[in-house]
Amino acid sequence: MDSMNILTSLALFLSFLLVIKLFITNKNKNKNKKKPPPSPPNSLPILGHLHLLQKPLHQSLASLSAQHGPILLLRFGNRPVLIVSSASIAYECFTTNDIALADRPRLPSIAVLTYNHTSLSFAAYGPHWREMRRIATVEALSGPRLAFFSDVRADEARLMARRLFHCSGKVELRSSLFGLAMNVIMRIIAGKRYYGEKGEKEKEVHNFKDVIEKILSLTGANNVGDFLPAVIGWFARREVDKKLARYHKYRDEIVQSLIEEHKRRRREEEEEEEKEGGLKQKQKIHKTMIDALLSLQDDQPKQYTDVFIKALINLNSSGHRHFIKHNRMVDPPPSPPNSLPILGHLHLLQKPLHQSLASLSAQHGPILLLRFGNRPVLIVSSASIAYECFTTNDIALADRPHLPSIAVVTYNHTSLPFAAYGPHWREMRRIATVEALSGPRLAFFSDVRADEARSLARRLFHCSGKVELSSSLFGLAMNVIMRIIAGKRYYGDKGEKEKEVHNFKDVIEKIISLSGANNVGDFLPTPIGWFARREVDKKLARYHKYRDEIVQSLIKEHKRRRREEDAEEEKEGGLKQKQKQKIHKTMIDALLSLQDDQPEKYTDVFIKSLINSLIAAGTDTSSNTIEWSMSLLLNNPDKLEKARQEIDEQIGHDRLLDEADLIKLPYLHCIINETLRLYPVAPLLIPHVAREDCNVGGYSVDRGTMLLVNVYKIHRDPMLWSEPTKFLPERFQNGKEEGSKISMMMPFGMGRRRCPGEGLALKEIGLVLGILIQCFQWKRIGIEEVDMTEGSGLTMPRDKHLEALCTPHQYMIKVLSQI
């Protein structure tokens, strides 16, 4: 009995425990049960709440929220849809729950438009979306890119204002605003406008706008068919699907044709590069977005397919095939008033030309069409339009003008910088690169630069005190180039040569100051032009004769030596032949070897023309840049001290700085960049000419138009640079936002006619400037700042030669006395 009682009590106790456990579990279950957001009543089978909705959807949802609260759970067919209409809950969605809510719905109707849900706006959250977003940011939407394209926006806004000005009265704004937005995005993506000015295009823009609007109105959560079960949904969607497929085809073809156009241009460029023996330096050209995407495609064709590119580009742009094929824009660029007969706008210009053009651009805009006499001249003063000139329009604008005054100094326009774009220019550029300016040749001649820099330091050490730097720097640059060209120095340490160097420098400077677009006589009709030029012509003929004779004598000297070597070889029975081939020749030797094989092509005139090109382009450009740098540092002693400290820390006092050290001297590099920004020695580049009709900045440019790109103005654009006229090397230092804008500078030009001597120039400038700072203390002559007035001409020298006080640093005396 007892045991029965015990068993019964135990059973009762266990039952009690079970009841308690069930009670607790149930309580917890109720406690943990997720509470869905409130849902309005009247949800129907199949339709859910769809029957409560009307268009426009946002208004319909707003009134539901007003009745039922700021967070609602609706059903669109079978799909649960959360409606949030309060700022604080929306904030919670995109902070605490940001990742959880980062996906997009795969709505069937938009599959075709979004390349199967892979477009940036509709891609699932993950690596593909991340990569698309990264590219869109880097190439189009980042701060530096927005700054770079600020001119594009300003230009389009100006154009719209002009349109409204001409058609004032009742206006339809929508298409104009759409056209503006379209042009802005197209110029970023494809480097060209979509929408011109003439009436006949308006209809097409209207069509395109219509298509985009329809696509937008049919996407999003607007199609009931997207939310109904398969067969009913398909049936409900069939009309919308058909329309969207049609619109998609229309838009897809346009973007595909843009891609094809870019591919064709890239192929042509590659072919040309091959023609040039693969020697064209790989340039850091800032490309269009399509170019950037095609470069990625080159490396990883499977990932960056055409579909990938189109899915990204279709984000917010496209164009009409008709525009792309017949993209001859309508209006010529704006032109300032007051163009006079015969003179055109010449009477508005003063020297220095780059400053005069800068003030005209400040008044009338970044792209202008002037008339220099009869000649149309396109003036470009914005980074983005200049960039368009040397990417999309690079071949079209690769020619040079045949200015009558420079015919004599350029051997009838056959010198490398002034030769017409074509096989002769290509051949000259190839030889200059192979024999003088390529990476291996620069490495080969590094001793020459070190030797010349040492020699300059020695001279300054011995004549310290008040020094005139211009001639010494010119002499150095001249020796470097002469040793490459002719294997010997031009300028010795001895006093008697100084006068000669001075003369030669004078001649080169005068030739350069009289070249470029500086002679009014070059632009006036024949008899008047000839009369206006006659003094300049006479001077240039005299300078040319002087320079030509020096170079001819060098050629003669080489020919004589080669003859002697041949004679000797004959004596030795041809045994020296093999040895001779191995001898590393001077550039003149290389050219004379070519002359041996093809005397009609590689004449003495060809050789002189090429050599004089390198002397003219490679001497005062580098020496002027060093002179500007020193001038800036003299006026900013704190920056000079900072550079000295950097050299002190990295190299010390026991040896002279050499080229291999330059990589360790980022601040010195910043100083050079900042000098090239403020004082680009070719402020208008070398004039280009349109070989064919083209469009620049949305305007039509006729064949034969001369192009002057005002790099000086671009480098001081307040939209791009903070405190643009201030010498602030720090702006290029790591991590500084402005450092990334280096690609917006073009002191060496851009595209095909870009300076081939950039590598040589940067090495030479870095080495010389570094040694000047390492070895000497520099002070201004008086208390006044160094005068920074700019001279005029093709290049931009200082107006006055630079003089300064130079004393060797005590701690460098030992090194200096040993060199």
Ligand code: HEM
């Ligand atoms: C700081 C130094 C230099 C600067 C800033 C500079 C700048 C330029 C610029 C802006 C152009 C014209 C680009 C155009 O028209 O689009 C040019 C062309 C040229 N430069 Fe330089 N340059 C420098 C040094 C050199 C050196 C050291 C050499 C060679 C020894 C050189 C050889 C040339 C040649 C041959 C051209 C004509 C290219 C052509 O028309 O195809 N430059 N340079």
